Every structure is written in structure tokens, then in C-alpha cells.
Amino acid sequence: MLKRESVLKDQGIQVYNGIEFEELSHVPKINLRGQSDNKDFMSSSGTILDILLPTEPNISNATVNAKVIWLGPNEWLVEINNENKFKEIFSKLQSTLNPQNTAVTDLTENRTIIKVSGHNLYTLLAKFMVIDLDTVLQKETAVAQTLFIKVPILLVRNHKYSEKPSIDIHTNRSHAQYIYKILVDGSHNLDF
Numbered sequence: 001m002l003k004r005e006s007v008l009k010d011q012g013i014q015v016y017n018g019i020e021f022e023e024l025s026h027v028p029k030i031n032l033r034g035q036s037d038n039k040d041f042m043s044s045s046g047t048i049l050d051i052l053l054p055t056e057p058n059i060s061n062a063t064v065n066a067k068v069i070w071l072g073p074n075e076w077l078v079e080i081n082n083e084n085k086f087k088e089i090f091s092k093l094q095s096t097l098n099p100q101n102t103a104v105t106d107l108t109e110n111r112t113i114i115k116v117s118g119h120n121l122y123t124l125l126a127k128f129m130v131i132d133l134d135t136v137l138q139k140e141t142a143v144a145q146t147l148f149i150k151v152p153i154l155l156v157r158n159h160k161y162s163e164k165p166s167i168d169i170h171t172n173r174s175h176a177q178y179i180y181k182i183l184v185d186g187s188h189n190l191d192f
Contacts, residue, residue, distance in 0.1 A: 007112050007176040016187040019118035021180065024168065027113055028086035030078040031071075032093065033103040041102060048092045049078060059141050060156060069143050069156060077107070077154070077170070112176045115158070116183065117166035120190045125155075125167070127186050137167070149182070151175045 006025035013022045034041040036055050046052050054061045054070040061068050065085060069077040080086040086108075093104045118124075122133045128148050136144045137157045144155045154170035171179055 007173050008114075008180055014184075016184050017190050018120060019116060019124055019183075019187040019190070021184065022115045023176070023180075024113040024115055026083075026108060028080040028083055028090075029107040029111060030080070030086075030090060030093065031103070031105040031107050032076045032078055033074055034097065034101060035074055038101065041097060044096050045093070048089060048096060054141075058136075058143050058145075059139070060143050061141070067156075069154070071145070071154075110172065111170050112173050114169045114171065114176060114180055114183075115166065116169060117159070117164055119164055121165040121167060124183065124186055124190060128182060148179055151179060153179070 006023050008023040008025070011023070013020055015021075032045065032053075034045065036042060036053070042053060049066055049068060051061050051063050051066055051068055053068055053076050055073075057070060059070050065081050066089075067079040069079070071077055078089075080089055090104065090106060097104060116124075125133055129146055131144060131146050133144075133155075136142065136146075137155065140157065140160055142157045146153060146155065148169070148171070151171065153175075156168040156170065158166040158168060169179065
């Protein structure tokens with residue numbers, strides 16, 4: 001059996017100039033596709049996940065057990081917080097949903113998540129992206145699909161208005177080291 005390895009070698013939380021970095025490796029993830037106007041699909045998915053699929057663009061819904069992230073009108077990313085629960089949910093989605101109208105794909109090992117937090121987080125990220133993070137990530141449940149330099153990423157806001165900024169950066173495993181090194185390097189010359 002192959003050994004699961006984290007991209008950043010399970011370094012734990014690293015802090016550079018007030019910015020915290022942590023890889024959330026092996027978080028169970030499902031790519032779910034179906035038509036949002038199909039009541040059976042939406043109802044069955046919501047029942048299995050115990051959460052409604054968001055239909056508003058660039059929003060996530062979360063419970064204690066799962067987070068569902070809108071990626072498009074017919075596509076969602078589902079994060080499950082418990083690996084045993086993941087197997088059960090994945091199996092139920094595959095067996096319950098109509099395979100001719102839906103797709104259920106395990107993305108657990110395809111992508112990794114770099115959690116970045118700190119009071120100057122938006123200043124750091126603005127060095128490498130052209131979107132206005134204050135506007136795009138204004139809502140507490142906001143997500144954004146954008147480019148980090150030339151690498152496609154998904155940003156998921158994790159903080160409430162009164163908390164220190166915290167964002168999950170979803171990226172392909174092959175790009176994670178690159179993004180991490182650039183962010184760490186960029187954190188060294190943040191202006192306070």
C-alpha cells in the first residue's frame with residue numbers, strides 16, 4: 001500500500017512575519033456535478049450531505065461535518081471533516097444519484113489546502129493576485145476562483161468579521177510547494 005504524504009511534509013503551523021501557514025493535507029474532498037434546477041438531485045444531495053448545495057455564485061455552506069463550495073451552476077466541491085464519514089457519504093452519493101445526470105468524483109489526493117492567516121493576509125495575497133480581495137471575499141461565506149500568478153486556485157474565506165483574516169487556498173498538489181515558497185518569501189517584506 002502506498003504511503004500518503006503531505007506536499008509540505010507535515011510541517012505543522014509555520015509563522016513568518018505574523019502570517020501563519022499550515023497545510024491541511026488529505027482533507028476528504030468530492031467534486032459533485034448535477035443540475036441545480038433538478039429537484040431530485042438537489043434534494044437527494046442535500047439529504048445525504050445534511051446541508052443544502054449553495055446556488056448563489058461564489059458562496060459556501062458549512063456544518064460541523066461538511067463544507068459545500070459553489071464552483072459553478074452545476075458543480076460543487078464538498079469537504080468532509082471525517083474520513084470515515086467521507087466513505088459513507090461518497091458511497092451514498094454514488095449509489096443514490098442518477099449516474100447519467102450527475103458525477104461524483106473523489107478529489108482527496110488531487111488537491112491540497114494551504115491555510116493562511118494573519119492581520120496582513122490580504123496585503124500579502126494582493127502581491128500575487130489581481131482581484132480585490134476586500135470586495136470579492138466580503139461575505140463570511142465567500143469563495144473566489146482566481147489565479148495566483150499563473151496558477152489556478154480556489155480561495156475560501158474562513159473568518160468572521162471580528163476575527164483575524166484566514167483563508168484556505170485550494171491548489172493542485174503539484175503547485176503547492178511553489179505557492180507556499182512564494183507566499184513565505186512575500187511575507188518577509190510586509191509593511192506594517
